[in-house]
Amino acid sequence: MIKVNSLSVRYDNFEALSILSLTIEDGKFHAIMGPNGGGKTTFIKALVGLLPYEGRIEIDGIDHKRYLKKNSIGYLAQRGSQFSQFPITVLEVVEMGRYRFKEPDHTRKNKAFEFLKVFEMENFASKNINELSGGQQQRVLMARALATESKILILDEPLTGMDPKAQSLFYDMIKRIKDDFKLTIIMSSHDVGFISEYADNIICINRELIPHDKSAKVLTCTEVSKLYGPKIGIVEHHHLHSEKDDV
């Protein structure tokens, strides 16, 4: 369980995010929604230890900073800001997630290979990651995040640039690994429709927590307008489903 109390993240004198109190329960899919510049990435970066903050965060009752000294959190950064052109193999990328495990080279490689299998990317193990398509790279980075063996997986707008079918497949994959690995998933997204369908809980952020009806899984028109502005509402539409669902 993640507990946040009196969190404040500042860039110089500008307070980018302030959260008085928030509890993130284990084993659920938590979606973070909010406008661009509303503090979603700031919150995520503070959670994974990339941004300094004031206040208190606890993970499983342990102070967050102490927790991060011994544990990694599975993290997938926003697309486009993920990595450089450095020539590194897919297997080496997943091995990064094993850094804290003081294991022999062959064990590390074997474990990394097993995590590639989860995302059906084992045949690409010796390829340079920069030679893969965006979707394939995303799966490798997911394997790397899982390779940390963290029970928390944090994804920052992973669906940017994906078509609806790819998005649907991605959500199916998230659902599958959440159940298989018993993960707590925290993911930022703008997609009201998919989030309503897949997420167990929605956290609305616009530089602070925006209250909404927690008993309903779906955000109402008023709540969406409150979050994104008065001209934004909800249009009903049907999602594409993956081929797996049709079988």
Place this chain on the structure above:
Amino acid sequence: MFEFFTLFFIQRALLIGAVIAIVSGFIGPFILYRKMSFIGVGISHGTFAGIALGILLGVSPLPVAIIFAIGLGIFIGFTSRTGKISEDVSIGILFSFAMALGIFLISLSSGYHTDIMGYLFGDILAISNNDLYLAIGVLGSVVLWYILRSRQMKYMTFDEDFAKIAGVPVGIDYYIFMALISLAIVVIVNFVGVILASSIIIAPAASAKSLAKRFSSIVILSIVLAEVTIFSGIIFSYSLNISSGPSIVFFVTFVFLLSLLAGKIKFIKYTKRNSNSE
């Protein structure tokens, strides 16, 4: 021609050249992929200020240059990691300052210093045994670093944020790397001079990048290309009786241009093969 190889100073120059090629081959590709190519220029000019201070104080310039270069390397790293300016900006400001400081200090020292040109453009006749020992010491440090920390450096260079999350001590590794670059630059400055040093560390890696795909191949090819160009430069300079520094830089640049051409040909062939298969 073979009498050339029997000359002691040439043997020493070839040996130190071989050492520099290995050092550049291990460090250069990381500098390139971290987009820090300008760092060679910054630290070599900082070294000049150290040399000038050594001359002014009447002590051996080498230890002062080492302290200056490492200090400058770590300072550049510190300002770019903790401030809001990029490495390029701090290097751009500091290297002019270091050069100005060097000239100021030299003008303060009494007498005319004929070896200034040697420091600026390199002089293999001026290489001493101490320079060779320093180069071998730096080579040892670089090889040890590569064995112990290259995995962490790869992770950091690929994705520093995730490397940090995964537990890599990115700050410590970064400053160790900056200190090693500084040491390598001091050795190279002794060999080809302040003005020309940065190309020796960057150009072989840039050439190798055009020709090889895997990082390990890029490192090996960087070493090979640096060896070939440095040896060719020394032989060429001896044959035509010109300074060794510019001669080496000619070869390094020539190989870089050839590698660009080879890379372009490779790309055209690859595109043709792909369009034929479609």
